[in-house]
Amino acid sequence: MSKDRDDYEIGYGKPPKSTRFKKGQSGNAKGRPKGSRNFATDLDEVLKAKMTVNENGKPRKVSAQQAALMRLREKALNGEIRALDRLLSMADERSADKEAQNKERHLSSDEVDILERFVNVHAVASSAEGQSDGE
Template identity: 60%
Template sequence: MSEDEDDFEVGYGKPPKKTRFKKGQSGNAKGRPKGSRNFGTIVDEALNGKVTVNENGKASKIASSQALVLRLLEKALRGEDRALTQMIGLAAERSAEREAQSKERSLIAGEEGIVKRVLEDLVKEMAEEGDDNGQ
């Protein structure tokens, strides 16, 4: 053993110095291949993909996510308990999202009034300073 290894305790989470990555050396040199997609991207693509659906005897293409919601709604209206529970949950979730968005909008509207008042005060101050410098 060399002097460096004698001073260093080897154990859990403490590998020997000679087996550690050298400075500037990556543990994953090749990295993630270009063009590879993660699970979330694949799910998004699947939900946004188009599906052919027959509505009132006419074929139309709609997004997969829309088709899923329509199918769930049909089952809920037929009286299936699980589908009904899920639709009520989705409706409540969407309602909460809309409520949060409307609160954000009202805050923004309130902030506009504050900004207007601050600007008016600044304009008055600048006008007063101009009058003081002009005398």
Template identity: 50%
Template sequence: MAKKSNNGVGYGNPPLHSRFKAGQSGNPRGRPRGALNFTTDLKKILLAPVALNEAGRSRRVTTQEAALLRLREKALKGDVRALDKLLSYAVIMSGNAAEDAPKSPSIDDQAIIEAFRQQILAAATPAAPRQRDEEDGT
């Protein structure tokens, strides 16, 4: 059998010469102080100024504002996806989207819905078998 040494070396106890010294980091080249995370980088990029020409004049706006202006231009030119995105941003920012929506349909809408309901019910019910006319003889 192998003899066990009493010098404290083994699993979880490295030799004294290879242990970290007091006050020494185990990851000396780790994340530097002040390193930015994704959210901070995104905010910094969106707030960076860019130059854009509007009506022949140069103007400096934030990247975020320039992106929203581009989205607005696309929506006004007929891009349905851009319009949908712009309107969804407007609903989010208004904060009262639920308050703006009507609580119940108008009288005209109710009439249209009822007429459609009647059409659906008429189409869904099986037609009654036709009775033979006695006059036809069939």
């Protein structure tokens, strides 16, 4: 054992083996407990929770998020200016997001030409390899 201690170099980033954390021991024992939740997780759960809403006189189960949006729509249609403003701003943001996603999907004609040439070159190269392997 003393031979192992003599051979082991102690220095920066190499603490003595006796002072290292034991297996299963945490370096921050009083840190965040396992299983504790953050605000985002709690918010997601609250918004996904199902609740019963009466729509046209019939009960219907919807998420809390959907119920809140339905209530906002109802207030906006009843003339509450703040609710209308908020609903329109949310719709505008959503429209801008959709527009950005659509722009990302479409390729210009130059990009399509480049991709076609790439495919043709690799098709010729792979067929040439197939012929040389077959001979």
